Amino acid sequence: MxxxxxxxxxxxxxxxxxxxxxxxxxxxxxxxxxxxxxxxxxxxxxxxxxxxxxxxxxxxxxxxxxxxxxxxxxxxxxxxxxxxxxxxxxxxxxxxxxxxxxxxxxxxxxxxxxxxxxxxxxxxxxxxxxxxxxxxxxxxxxxxxxxxxxxNPESILCINLSLMIHIQSNMSKTLIEILKDATEGNVSKFVKKLKFSEEVLAKVREKVKDVPALLATFDELYGKLHINGQVTAYTLDALLCHTPKGLKSHMVHLNKRTVSRRTFQPLSQSLWAE
Incomplete structure (x- = not known):
């Protein structure tokens, strides 16, 4: 079927x-x-x-x-x-x-x-x-x-994509709640804090600017995020195109290998055996 x-x-x-x-x-x-x-x-x-x-x-x-x-x-x-x-x-x-x-x-x-x-x-x-x-x-x-x-959408990339989804869905109040939870939720220094792109935060501010109460709350939260080191200069595009360190080391390892681990044949004779 x-x-x-x-x-x-x-x-x-x-x-x-x-x-x-x-x-x-x-x-x-x-x-x-x-x-x-x-x-x-x-x-x-x-x-x-x-x-x-x-x-x-x-x-x-x-x-x-x-x-x-x-x-x-x-x-x-x-x-x-x-x-x-x-x-x-x-x-x-x-x-x-x-x-x-x-x-x-x-x-x-x-x-x-x-x-x-x-x-x-x-x-x-x-x-x-x-x-x-x-x-x-x-x-x-x-x-x-x-x-x-x-x-497991807890990565910095996923967090910022989530904000973008809420921005384009016109969910202004939810945006503020997300930022509030990020500033108040992780009190332990051993817990990894959420980080937000400066570019995405600028779009959040643009979304709430016409609502004075939300704008005031955002500006307060924005200051806290900076103090807590939870703001990155990376754009969303840069976060998407960033190559993880683990992949780079894998590429070096691949270049050193000449024999397939699975077939024990030269890689030139293996059609992506792995």
Whole structure:
């Protein structure tokens, strides 16, 4: 029964392809799908390079000039039925977030729904990119729905995305309550305090500025947050595109390995065995 509800891969490919090559259809052979002169990324010949590329994920996706090149690689991966890993979904959603268009939102939504139907695991970071894109495209209900499915949304990124959802949902009083809880709730120095982006707090102030009582309360809370060291200069975009230290060390470790841990074959002969 699961197969009957699975979205056709052609729809995903066609949507992805239209982002990079507007007007190019999705029919014909694999070779015919690429426009004239387009670079091919044959997995049979470039497995290691593609794997290294995949692990650079957000660093590439957050660099606007290279975003569409990254999307081209994703299209080739889908053409050749390469199973998307958790990291690949992060890359795909990050690209869609950076392109920030109705078409990229559709692609992100389709890929996410397909992943859930197949039972693929979507990381918190991938979901955060999906939430941010939905907010940028003014799909607040969709952003709220995706955010509600994030496990352990206590990270600095999730906290600020939650504020953005409340801002765009016009929930001014709830915004003040969230900030009040953040300043009064964590009294122990051993408990990690919530941190808020200066950029997001500025948007909160803009939202409550027309209500004198809320504005006065916000200004008071804002001062407390600064005193407590709970305000960061990082923008929401910077928080989204930040590469965790753990991933960097993993990339170094990957570059040192030449043999697959699972198949004990050279990595150049392994099609993403891990």
């Amino acid at each position: 699961a197969v009957a509800f699975r979205p056709p891969k052609r729809d995903v490919l066609q949507a992805l392809r239209s982002l990079v090559y507007p007007g190019v259809g999705g029919s014909g052979s694999t070779c015919c799908r690429c426009p004239l002169g387009a670079k091919r990324y044959l997995l049979t010949n470039s497995i290691v390079k593609l794997k290294e590329f995949q692990h650079k994920k957000v660093a590439i996706a957050c660099n606007l000039p290279g975003t569409k090149d990254a999307l081209e690689v994703l299209i080739e991966m889908k053409n050749q039925d390469v199973k998307f890993s958790k990291d690949t979904y992060v890359l795909a959603f990050a690209i869609c977030y950076k392109l920030n268009s109705p078409e990229s939102f559709k692609v992100c939504t389709t890929l996410r729904e397909e992943a859930l139907i197949k039972g693929d695991i979507l990381s918190r970071r991938a979901s955060c990119f999906a939430v941010a894109l939905a907010l940028n495209q003014n799909h607040v209900e969709k952003a709220t729905s995706i955010f509600s499915q994030i496990m």
